[in-house]
Amino acid sequence: MKSCFQIPINLRRRLGSLLIVPVTLLGAIALPNLLPNAQAQTGAGRAMTVRSDIQEANSQTGVVTARGNVQIDYPARQIQATAAQAQYFSRERRIVLTGNVYVLQQGNSLRGEVITYLIDEGRFVAMPKAQQQVESIYIVSDPQAPTQTVAPPVTPPFNPQPAFKTPVSNPAPGR
Numbered sequence: 001m002k003s004c005f006q007i008p009i010n011l012r013r014r015l016g017s018l019l020i021v022p023v024t025l026l027g028a029i030a031l032p033n034l035l036p037n038a039q040a041q042t043g044a045g046r047a048m049t050v051r052s053d054i055q056e057a058n059s060q061t062g063v064v065t066a067r068g069n070v071q072i073d074y075p076a077r078q079i080q081a082t083a084a085q086a087q088y089f090s091r092e093r094r095i096v097l098t099g100n101v102y103v104l105q106q107g108n109s110l111r112g113e114v115i116t117y118l119i120d121e122g123r124f125v126a127m128p129k130a131q132q133q134v135e136s137i138y139i140v141s142d143p144q145a146p147t148q149t150v151a152p153p154v155t156p157p158f159n160p161q162p163a164f165k166t167p168v169s170n171p172a173p174g175r
Contacts, residue, residue, distance in 0.1 A: 051066075083102075109136065
């Protein structure tokens with residue numbers, strides 16, 4: 001994946017190999033002024049949009065890291081995801097999402113603590129938190145199933161803010 005903008009070489013030399021971009025409304029407005037030679041990506045449907053509180057790109061390792069309220073939209077693969085952190089390893093062509101990860105693709109969903117997306121294979125590998133499980137919900141078409149007058153499955157709307165569970169506390173001993 002190409003970056004969404006080209007950083008002028010003289011600015012890259014001044015910044016070094018690590019570029020830290022806080023993504024805020026003000027930062028998004030000011031960014032074009034900082035990068036006057038920026039060019040839009042023309043990926044014709046291949047673009048993936050990543051939104052987060054902070055993003056870092058290391059040109060030497062080819063790793064892009066997004067942290068804090070990460071939201072990913074990849075229309076070409078019909079993927080939407082949320083996580084606490086996402087890392088794109090451009091050389092290996094994989095994305096590693098960590099921290100309360102939720103992925104939605106064509107109505108199917110996947111939840112886990114760490115989910116790796118292998119771009120070239122179009123494959124997800126999910127790992128749970130310790131002592132927990134990964135959860136996936138798949139819409140399965142079954143032409144052999146008996147026909148019933150059942151409403152078609154409803155795809156839940158994409159919620160970039162995952163629901164938080166109320167913590168359950170144990171009562172103090174003797175109560």
